[in-house]
């Protein structure tokens with residue numbers, strides 16, 4: 001089914017388009033911006049360069065702030081502060097560290113509106129998404145505060161005659177962290193919470209496009225947590241990010257971002273045999289079997305494929321549906337997608353789709369759509385950019401997509417869902433696994449056998465059954481193959497950010 005390309009979605013560009021009593025940035029301006037400068041050793045300091053980076057609101061295309069373009073020298077100062085702080089932080093007890101993490105959670109909770117406003121202004125994301133990000137951020141700190149007190153290691157014992165072994169769990173030291181723009185505060189929290197909980201200190205580089213909420217966090221925790229355990233250096237990946245990967249006093253570098261950035265970090269880190277933790281891109285298949293609740297599957301894709309305007313590494317963006325129900329499923333999906341409301345965060349509580357983060361990204365998504373159209377693919381709904389200002393793309397479904405089409409294999413990272421068909425379970429599994437990515441997938445079926453046998457055959461770090469994009473702090477998040485390695489969230493993240501030491505005591509003498 002193809003809807004005509006007119007009046008498919010509601011588009012709200014400003015409060016004037018909408019009379020409901022809604023959240024609005026307009027009512028709370030000026031923005032509660034953090035101070036400029038890098039956050040090093042517990043306070044904001046000027047950078048060693050006078051160069052600045054503009055921070056743009058993607059709904060208006062206006063510059064809303066500017067931050068320091070950090071240098072290798074700025075990273076070096078931050079690492080010095082982190083090394084000094086880690087000496088005392090690393091020997092605190094789990095209870096003491098947990099109190100600091102709970103304090104950070106309380107500080108964020110007490111300032112949640114400021115975080116939501118900043119995050120929406122910097123990314124253009126709807127307030128509902130920003131609210132969810134902040135709630136999840138708070139929960140991440142609370143979870144890690146508790147989880148870090150439960151950590152155990154292998155029991156000690158006598159494994160060689162006359163010798164007793166003790167297994168110690170230690171922090172790794174200073175951790176370099178590099179975060180992306182799609183969930184700036186939440187992705188920072190996924191790193192900061194377990195890394196501090198495990199007794200390490202941090203030098204963090206936020207995305208140059210979205211540094212504001214991370215700097216706000218630094219401003220609000222300054223003087224309330226030990227100086228130097230959390231340092232923030234703003235700047236570009238090729239300078240600040242690369243120095244983090246290269247610095248000899250950094251023991252581990254953790255990056256959430258694209259595959260290309262992950263490869264660059266791993267390559268640099270290899271020179272100092274640094275540990276690397278990579279959460280990279282994804283292209284999640286959504287496998288819909290003929291017995292599935294097709295309405296539920298379509299509603300699931302509406303939410304999980306278009307959340308955060310599809311700028312989500314786990315987005316439900318690649319549907320593989322059994323050929324016998326493809327037409328019916330696509331009709332449900334198109335109907336669902338036609339109810340999405342596109343607009344600026346201040347334009348109404350019902351806005352669900354914001355803009356692409358930047359002009360270059362906006363252009364990339366448009367190029368992918370143009371390529372799909374030029375290849376004759378069927379645009380079932382959407383398919384174009386909206387008129388500016390702002391980097392808005394219509395929520396799009398492309399159906400009847402042939403196997404191997406670029407739009408169904410490359411990460412688009414926008415509000416674009418493709419629909420392919422399969423004819424057997426074996427084909428569904430093979431096609432789903434035919435991807436360089438291995439972050440997440442979902443399976444939709446009412447068959448209890450398929451609900452276990454298919455996930456076991458899928459090469460993805462998370463597989464949902466009759467659901468998609470539901471996360472919890474207790475369970476790990478991370479990929480296989482090109483999506484990277486290492487785990488965020490859960491006790492597994494605490495494992496990744498600590499090291500074990502074996503002490504063997506000879507008492508036979």
Ligand code: NAD
Nearest residue numbers: 179180181207237241242257258261264279280281282313
């Ligand atoms: P990006 O790779 O462009 O940037 C991410 C971070 O890496 C930024 O801070 C950037 O400055 C830095 N960086 C870039 N080049 C670098 C280099 N050579 N050395 C060191 N650092 C460098 O990614 P993005 O566009 O900000 O985010 C989108 C990507 O992130 C998507 O591919 C998405 O799938 C991925 N992502 C993955 C997860 C996950 O959990 N797996 C979560 C969110 C986003």
